[in-house]
Amino acid sequence: MSGETFPREPFAWLSGYLASLRDQHVLVHDQTAQPLAPARVLEIDAEDWGKAASVAATAGLRWAACWGDHIGDELVLRAVLETAGDYIVLRTVVPLGKPVLPSHTPHFAAANHMERHTQDLLGVAFLDHPDSRRWIRHRAWPDTDHPLRRSFSGRGKTQASTPADANYRFEKIQGSGVVEIAVGPVHAGIIEPGHFRFQAVGEQILRLETRLGYTHKGIEKIAVGRDPDALARLAARVSGDCTVGHTWAACQALERASACQVPERALILRALMAERERVANHLGDIGAIGSDVGFAFAHCQLSRLREYWQRRNDELFGHRLLMDRVIPGGVAVDLDAAAVRLLHTDHVTLRRELAVLFDILDDHPSLDDRLLTTGYLAPDHARNLGVVGFVGRASGQGFDLRRDQPYAPYDRFEIPVPLYSDGDVAARMRVRMDEVYIALNLMDQMLDALPGGVTRNVLLPAADAEGLGCVESWRGEIISYVRLGPDRRVARFFPRDPSWLIWPTMEQLIAGNIVPDFPVCNKSINASYSGHDL
Amino acid sequence: MLRILNKILRTGMVSESIPSEDDELERLGISVKRCLQLRFGRSLAIRQVDAGSCNGCELEIHALTNAYYDIERFGVHFVASPRHADALLVTGPVSRHMEAALKRAYVAMPSPKLVIAAGQCACNGGEFGVSYASCGAVANVIPVDVAVPGCPPTPLTLLQGILAAAGARKATARR
Known part of the structure; x- marks a missing residue:
């Protein structure tokens, strides 16, 4: 420290x-x-x-x-x-x-x-918006209705069933040999729903258009009227793989709105869980990238490490994904001295395992062949699209809230931020490998710096107040806005998942690649459908 | 290549190395396997459909395929199309935007059309309930055979649910 x-x-x-x-x-x-x-x-x-x-x-x-x-x-x-x-x-x-x-x-x-x-x-x-087509709205409500208007009932109008989305004007490319490939919303793997429309010549992708909104659950509307605890539970489910990040951002907004001081111990525990979430997701995704190019070894090994990591979450924090562990005013868990020792030991073990595994991933010709230059996002494009998180950091955009706008407790630690400009799948994987090591070092420092004291202060929600939470989740910057009404309940909640900024890169980086490389490109950016569709 | 073989050798078989939980896993797995041998010609093909989940359930379903659980050894496979499936494993509250797609996946599935609703949202709408954007529980949209609670359900609970669904076949098959 x-x-x-x-x-x-x-x-x-x-x-x-x-x-x-x-x-x-x-x-x-x-x-x-x-x-x-x-x-x-x-x-x-x-x-x-x-x-x-x-x-x-x-x-x-x-x-x-x-x-x-x-x-x-x-x-x-x-x-x-x-x-x-x-x-x-x-x-x-x-x-x-x-x-x-x-x-x-x-x-x-x-x-x-x-x-x-x-x-x-x-x-x-x-x-003067260049594209006024609907985006999140499919056919669950007509274009004359606006769910976030106060006159709109959250229950909606009774409707026997919602027809499938239709008549969305996808851009088309004309020409001999151009074929259109429609994929989704139900995909072949175990993954969230979304629609991808490819225009391809042979194997080569000329253009991709993404169509999202399938998992729209009305999160912004059903947040209205909730108390802080209920809002935190909802925020925890904006995107399940990013549950610590979203809950922290929403709680930070609530705490700023209500001038609630979070205990030092709780801040460190929050950061510890956020880093654990980062490590779990990076491990899982690096393995999945291997699996998407037929390198099952990486998948077997890294999913094994991820499982071990999640079991430790369950044992020490009480939930395999750390859901609902961050609560308004603090955290719902505490660690004793034995747990701290156990975590230190885990970090040593994981470093030793990764030294072997990452070394193999680094130097494996068939992997290089599939990952280098694949899914290239040029730094200029990344900058124009305003992309954040590890996708940005693999394309020359070095922003990291933990270093650049350090919120407690990150203001007390030095945060190295890996930065590459190669912009391909390999670079994104490289950033994530670096970030795993950085997170492990950070967590060791945090465990050493863990102060005593309580883990939660009472949050008394203010009336007519607003707050903005900004947190660097494993996926990138989350911005969470909360406005409390005169009844001290939530009047507006908008969680801006980093996926909003990551999804548009997909259409850029996929052009010129072959259709069979779409899964690995998609996994390499791993944007959330649920976090985006709200 | 030698490094890879060395690592595999040193890692060994993790599927058997955790005593307490794996006893339960092994016991469950053997029951699933027996059940599948009796009723499904030795294997159960599952098509997973995310009908609007937060993706937490998907992470745990993925975990079923890791080396610890290795669900394939019990004869359970995840397949790429509902046309190849004996069962749908559905997660999430069913968002209204996924309602038609879920129904189509159900229609495309051959008999016996088992449906497992996995996770709190799929069981009862969970944190999202019924709204202008959400139909709530899976049972509000297609018939459900087994509901697996948990937010998200752990891999072991999921395996129990799959076993229950394979057993539930008994009742429907005689009809």
């Missing part, structure tokens, strides 16, 4: 951005109250919404999220942008009678799906 002494001046760039906004005659209102700290909120007029994005794009900011909120007879729209680890939240208001807003998509490709999600669920029309 070492004190991070890297001199970092927060928001040093902001004055420049504000000056550019002034040059464009964009009026920024009231910056004194900061309800979403550490993020800064900039209130702007609806007509300037597009201009603010345009200036941000020129200034090199990364676009991270947008969501809408029905308050009174207005719709409040927020967009999150980031640079140098600092977040700003653009906020604007449109009347319910005329919910029209300039789009951010012409300036940031990452905005495409989230704006269409807002269009489908809240009925906001984004002007």
